[in-house]
Amino acid sequence: MRFENIDFNKLYMEQKEASTFKMKSKEAWDIKADSMNKKVHKSIYNEQFLKLLNLEKIDTLLDVGCGVGNLSLKLASKLSKVYSLDYSSRMLELLNESAKKENIKNIKTINKSWYDSWDDIPMVDLVIASRSMEVQNMKEALDKLNEKANKKVVISYKVGGSFVSEDILEVLQKNIIKKPDYIYVLNILYSMGINASVNFVQSEGRGTIYSSKEKFIESVSWSIGSLRDDEIKKLENYYDNLDENEESSQSYVDSLNLSDPALKQFVDTRITDFDKIEDKINTLLPLLKKAKTETMDYYKISPDFQIKYGTDLAVDYLDDLITLFKDKK
Numbered sequence: 267m268r269f270e271n272i273d274f275n276k277l278y279m280e281q282k283e284a285s286t287f288k289m290k291s292k293e294a295w296d297i298k299a300d301s302m303n304k305k306v307h308k309s310i311y312n313e314q315f316l317k318l319l320n321l322e323k324i325d326t327l328l329d330v331g332c333g334v335g336n337l338s339l340k341l342a343s344k345l346s347k348v349y350s351l352d353y354s355s356r357m358l359e360l361l362n363e364s365a366k367k368e369n370i371k372n373i374k375t376i377n378k379s380w381y382d383s384w385d386d387i388p389m390v391d392l393v394i395a396s397r398s399m400e401v402q403n404m405k406e407a408l409d410k411l412n413e414k415a416n417k418k419v420v421i422s423y424k425v426g427g428s429f430v431s432e433d434i435l436e437v438l439q440k441n442i443i444k445k446p447d448y449i450y451v452l453n454i455l456y457s458m459g460i461n462a463s464v465n466f467v468q469s470e471g472r473g474t475i476y477s478s479k480e481k482f483i484e485s486v487s488w489s490i491g492s493l494r495d496d497e498i499k500k501l502e503n504y505y506d507n508l509d510e511n512e513e514s515s516q517s518y519v520d521s522l523n524l525s526d527p528a529l530k531q532f533v534d535t536r537i538t539d540f541d542k543i544e545d546k547i548n549t550l551l552p553l554l555k556k557a558k559t560e561t562m563d564y565y566k567i568s569p570d571f572q573i574k575y576g577t578d579l580a581v582d583y584l585d586d587l588i589t590l591f592k593d594k595k
């Protein structure tokens with residue numbers, strides 16, 4: 267079989283249809299909107315997504331599936347016009363409230379779905395769809411984004427095909443059918459003649475997601491549907507044994523009631539940096555395993571004096587880090 271003959275969009279659609287992760291109604295997103303508004307404006311994900319956006323010669327934006335506007339609001343000050351589209355009216359209400367509070371006047375919200383006609387939406391320089399491409403027909407959706415963009419389209423899509431982590435699935439002993447992974451999207455773009463560039467960005471840390479046991483269970487059931495009593499029990503036990511269900515940094519900083527915004531920002535950075543460090547260590551561990559295997563394979567085949575990875579340097583850096591975090595008074 268030749269690669270060119272594979273219909274990746276057909277494969278995408280079949281797996282999307284079969285997947286355990288069902289698409290949500292706009293009413294379900296309406297209900298989710300207020301809690302999203304509390305936590306999504308500040309995240310590693312926003313920072314990383316925005317850092318990768320090159321806004322050179324970009325003046326206008328369409329943000330599809332904009333949610334409460336965590337990206338739209340941040341981009342508005344850099345652009346002349348932002349169109350923020352979402353089919354959840356509550357998301358857009360909250361976005362408009364935030365814009366008003368921040369005195370942002372160049373955002374126009376559009377209450378439409380992926381499946382409505384976008385004929386009356388103007389062309390823009392940049393179209394983004396961030397974490398909002400849970401669509402039945404990926405090619406159709408990509409075409410729709412492309413049609414509105416004068417210069418560029420930037421999308422983000424989950425890696426791994428599951429909204430629930432492997433350890434939680436193991437606790438539940440549930441067989442799930444994953445949704446199509448990001449590689450389908452890349453292949454569909456390739457078949458459309460689009461050579462996309464790909465970057466990997468991190469999403470929110472665990473601390474911000476599981477702020478209480480109830481919220482944790484709610485979030486699992488949001489992803490995989492209603493849970494049986496025994497499944498809820500298993501999740502409760504799992505949650506009780508987690509050592510990372512500390513207070514989120516946001517609620518911690520809020521609880522200090524600091525009136526000086528600069529001080530608030532300073533303290534917040536001091537605390538959230540620990541989560542960033544933890545995320546980086548988690549990224550490092552699988553890389554370390556891979557490098558070790560590669561090194562062992564290398565010496566098996568051709569033992570010589572070559573250094574595959576600069577481990578001496580890494581050991582020195584890690585020693586410095588251990589000293590840094592030891593016994594700070």
Ligand SMILES: C[S@@+](CC[C@H](N)C(=O)[O-])C[C@H]1O[C@@H](n2cnc3c(N)ncnc32)[C@H](O)[C@@H]1O
Nearest residue numbers: 295331332333352353354378379380396397398
């Ligand atoms: C996970 S949120 C992403 C929000 C934001 N873009 C971000 O990256 O944080 C997904 C958003 O897509 C919206 N959405 C889901 N299905 C949609 C559809 N069929 N049409 C329009 N918006 C949709 C939801 O209402 C929600 O606001």
